[in-house]
Amino acid sequence: MTIKDYLNYNCKDTTDLVSRGVVTIRKREGREFKAGGAWIYDNEIGSVEGAFPNGSIVTVRDFDGYFLGYGCINLNSKIRVRMLSRREEDIITPAFLYQRVKAAWEYRKSVIDTSSCRVIFGEADFLPGLTVDKYETVLVVESLALGLEVPTAAPLIGENSRPADTTEAAATAVPAGAGSEAAFTKDAGNETARKDNPATVAGAQRGANLKTIALSALVQVLAEDGIAVTGIYERSDAKVREKEGLERSKGFLSEEFDTKVPITENGIRYIVDVKDGQKTGFFLDQKLNRLSIHSICKNAGEVLDCFTHTGSFGLNAAIAGARHVVSIDASELAITQAKENARLNGLDERIDYIVGDVFDFLPKEREAGKQYDVVILDPPAFTKSRNSVKAASHGYREINADGLRLVKDGGFLATCSCSHFMEPELFREAIAQAAKDAHKRLRQVEFRQQAPDHPILWASDASYYLKFYIFQVVDER
Numbered sequence: 001m002t003i004k005d006y007l008n009y010n011c012k013d014t015t016d017l018v019s020r021g022v023v024t025i026r027k028r029e030g031r032e033f034k035a036g037g038a039w040i041y042d043n044e045i046g047s048v049e050g051a052f053p054n055g056s057i058v059t060v061r062d063f064d065g066y067f068l069g070y071g072c073i074n075l076n077s078k079i080r081v082r083m084l085s086r087r088e089e090d091i092i093t094p095a096f097l098y099q100r101v102k103a104a105w106e107y108r109k110s111v112i113d114t115s116s117c118r119v120i121f122g123e124a125d126f127l128p129g130l131t132v133d134k135y136e137t138v139l140v141v142e143s144l145a146l147g148l149e150v151p152t153a154a155p156l157i158g159e160n161s162r163p164a165d166t167t168e169a170a171a172t173a174v175p176a177g178a179g180s181e182a183a184f185t186k187d188a189g190n191e192t193a194r195k196d197n198p199a200t201v202a203g204a205q206r207g208a209n210l211k212t213i214a215l216s217a218l219v220q221v222l223a224e225d226g227i228a229v230t231g232i233y234e235r236s237d238a239k240v241r242e243k244e245g246l247e248r249s250k251g252f253l254s255e256e257f258d259t260k261v262p263i264t265e266n267g268i269r270y271i272v273d274v275k276d277g278q279k280t281g282f283f284l285d286q287k288l289n290r291l292s293i294h295s296i297c298k299n300a301g302e303v304l305d306c307f308t309h310t311g312s313f314g315l316n317a318a319i320a321g322a323r324h325v326v327s328i329d330a331s332e333l334a335i336t337q338a339k340e341n342a343r344l345n346g347l348d349e350r351i352d353y354i355v356g357d358v359f360d361f362l363p364k365e366r367e368a369g370k371q372y373d374v375v376i377l378d379p380p381a382f383t384k385s386r387n388s389v390k391a392a393s394h395g396y397r398e399i400n401a402d403g404l405r406l407v408k409d410g411g412f413l414a415t416c417s418c419s420h421f422m423e424p425e426l427f428r429e430a431i432a433q434a435a436k437d438a439h440k441r442l443r444q445v446e447f448r449q450q451a452p453d454h455p456i457l458w459a460s461d462a463s464y465y466l467k468f469y470i471f472q473v474v475d476e477r
Contacts, residue, residue, distance in 0.1 A: 001212075003229055003254050005157045009208070009216035011098040017152045017210075018070055018092050021050035021058035023081055025068070033068070033083070036459025038123040040071070040081040048073070055150030057084065057092055072128065072147020072210075076245040082128035082145055094154050094213050100127055101217040105225075111452040116263045116272075118284050119218060124457040130214060133280040135261045135272050137230040139218065140280040141253065143211050144236070146244045154207040157216070215253065231257035233274050235281075240384075250275075266291050268315050269344045273337060278309060285450040286312065286378070289416070289468045292446060293376065294320035296412040296470060300373035302326070304365075304406060306358045306399075307378045311338030311351070313414075317374065318347045326372075328354040328361055362402035373411045375403045381419035389421050393430045396422070400434035407473040412445070420465035427467050443472040 025033075029044035046063065054075050060068040060083070070092055071083040084092055104125040108114050120132040122144070129145025143149060208216075219229045232253040241248055259275035265287060274281040290312055297303055298321035305314035308327035318325050329335050335353045342348040354361070358379070377399060383392035400415055407413055417427045435442050449456065450466035457463045 001157060001254060003219060003231070006216040006219040006229075006232075006254070007223060009094075009157050009213070009220075010155065011094050011213065011217045011220055013094040013155060014091070015093055015152075015154050015207075016091055017057050017094075017154060019050065019052035019056035019058055021048065021052040021056055021073060023048050023058050023060045023071075023073060024065075025060065025062050027063040030062070030068070032459075036457075038083050038126075038128055038457070038460050038462075039079045040083070042078050042080045045080055048075070053150055055146040057147070057152075072145060074146040074244055077146070077243060082123070082147060084126065084128065094208075094217075097127075097210065097213050098217040098220070100125065101214055102221045105218070105221050107455070108453050109225075112287070113265075114453075116265060116282075116284065117287075117451075117453040119453075120214070121454050121463070123460050124455045124463040127214060130211065131280070132215070132218060133282075133284060134222075135263050135274065135281070137228060138257070138261045138274060139215070139229055139232045140235055140274045141211070141215060141232065142235050142238065142280060143246075143249075144238065144240060144244065146246060148211040148214075149209050149246065151209055152207045152213075154213060156206070156208050157212060229254075231255065233257075233259060235274070235279070265312075266316065268312075268319055268341075270310065270312070270315075270341050271337065271344065272310075276333065277337070278331075278334070283309065283312070285418075285454045285466055286416075286468075287451045287453075289414075289448050289451075289466075290316045292448060292468075292470065293317060293374070293414055296414070296445070297322045297374055300411075302372045303374040303376070304328075304372045304403075305376045305378075306362070306403065307380065308338055308353075309334050309378070311341045311353075313376045313378060314338070314351055315341060315345060315347060317376070318342075318350050319345065322374070323350065325351040326354065327351055328356050328358055330355070330357055359399065359402075362399070362406065366402070366405050370406060371408045371411075372406050373408055375407050375411070375413050377403050377413070377415040379417075381422075382417070383419050383421045386421055389426065392419065392422055393426055396427060396430040397434045397437070400431050401437040404434060404438035404440045404473055407440070409473070409475045411473055413442075413471045413473050414469070415471075416466060416468040418466050420462050422467070424467055431469065431471075439476045441474045441476055443474065445470040445472055 024047045026046040033040050058073045067088045069083050069086040071081040073081050104120050116135045119134045120130055129148050131142040133140045234253050236249040261272045263270050272281040297317040300322040303317040303322040303325045305327040308314050308329045314325045314327035332355050335355050342351050382395040383389050448468040
């Protein structure tokens with residue numbers, strides 16, 4: 001597809017995309033959802049009725065038949081339904097999705113610099129499973145839900161002037177990976193798919209999927225504000241897609257373009273590698289946290305930036321006034337990119353880069369008698385499931401203790417966790433234990449979270465994940 005295709009798609013189309021499927025929640029189940037959560041789990045469902053392709057938008061009702069909402073179903077996932085709306089009067093159409101996307105963009109304009117930002121943040125923007133990052137005029141998309149990728153009744157791109165063909169002959173066009181078609185009876189204990197059910201196949205669709213509709217809407221919404229999107233790249237290559245029954249996907253969703261994208265953040269220039277960089281290429285969620293370290297680095301002599309990725313915290317330390325920065329990361333690719341970013345900003349003479357394991361490096365620095373005015377710890381998530389939270393807590397305790405031992409008396413530690421399973425109190429306790437291990441006292445300067453373009457939706461735990469502290473560190477006295 002081309003950018004012109006996205007611009008020309010009829011996002012005001014009013015084709016109803018809701019299938020005939022009905023999901024009923026078991027009695028006394030769905031507490032998290034009823035409290036405002038965005039997901040319904042497999043063990044909360046009593047019955048699934050109707051004939052529809054897996055991934056379709058279904059109606060959700062409680063045990064007594066009362067309407068609860070509309071959501072995308074995945075019969076192969078523990079997260080069985082991802083909710084799109086709780087209002088019965090809503091009609092889920094391309095026009096509805098356009099308004100959702102427009103609201104997400106209007107919110108960003110009100111809270112943050114939008115030159116590079118997260119434009120869509122899944123459940124927190126009521127577009128479950130969909131993430132879109134904007135790097136100047138390039139969009140990078142990540143899809144983590146089956147419901148975003150199955151065909152709907154909406155017109156295809158290029159066919160926006162006529163309705164999608166939903167005849168039995170066209171129904172077989174459901175692509176590989178979209179999930180098996182299934183028909184169900186009202187059986188509270190057994191959701192066994194009956195494949196190749198004639199009614200199901202006849203009800204399949206071949207129109208544009210929700211991801212394509214949402215991207216078309218975003219391209220058009222940005223165009224209305226004078227922003228011409230020049231390229232779209234997909235980074236749906238996370239392992240978690242396998243839990244949805246989806247293959248990993250990566251590549252151009254528009255005309256090809258240079259995937260090394262220049263951006264400017266907080267006055268610092270970067271090259272973002274949207275093709276081979278981590279996640280979508282850059283960690284936009286730390287934008288304001290990077291800015292927050294300027295005050296503690298402006299008079300610093302030595303700064304240590306651990307898990308530097310493409311060098312962003314170290315660059316902010318240097319541009320704030322730190323005389324010398326040491327930045328370390330295990331990824332040679334990341335360090336290569338970090339060095340290029342330093343050269344772009346004329347800071348390469350003040351930053352030394354090391355490819356290495358931070359867990360090995362910190363104790364060696366201590367043995368060598370090294371001390372720093374500021375130590376920054378920005379590790380990857382130590383846990384991606386509740387089952388490993390205990391081990392993750394130990395990891396955070398260890399890395400923070402090692403970091404604290406390198407901070408001069410009166411210096412500063414900036415430390416964070418990006419795992420939503422590491423709840424704030426658990427992370428705080430790990431740091432407290434680390435301070436005790438290192439025989440240091442902590443004076444909290446700031447507690448921060450992810451930037452507001454990654455909004456935290458209350459009652460949706462997954463949307464709150466980044467915890468960021470700045471402490472002054474003093475020796476025990």
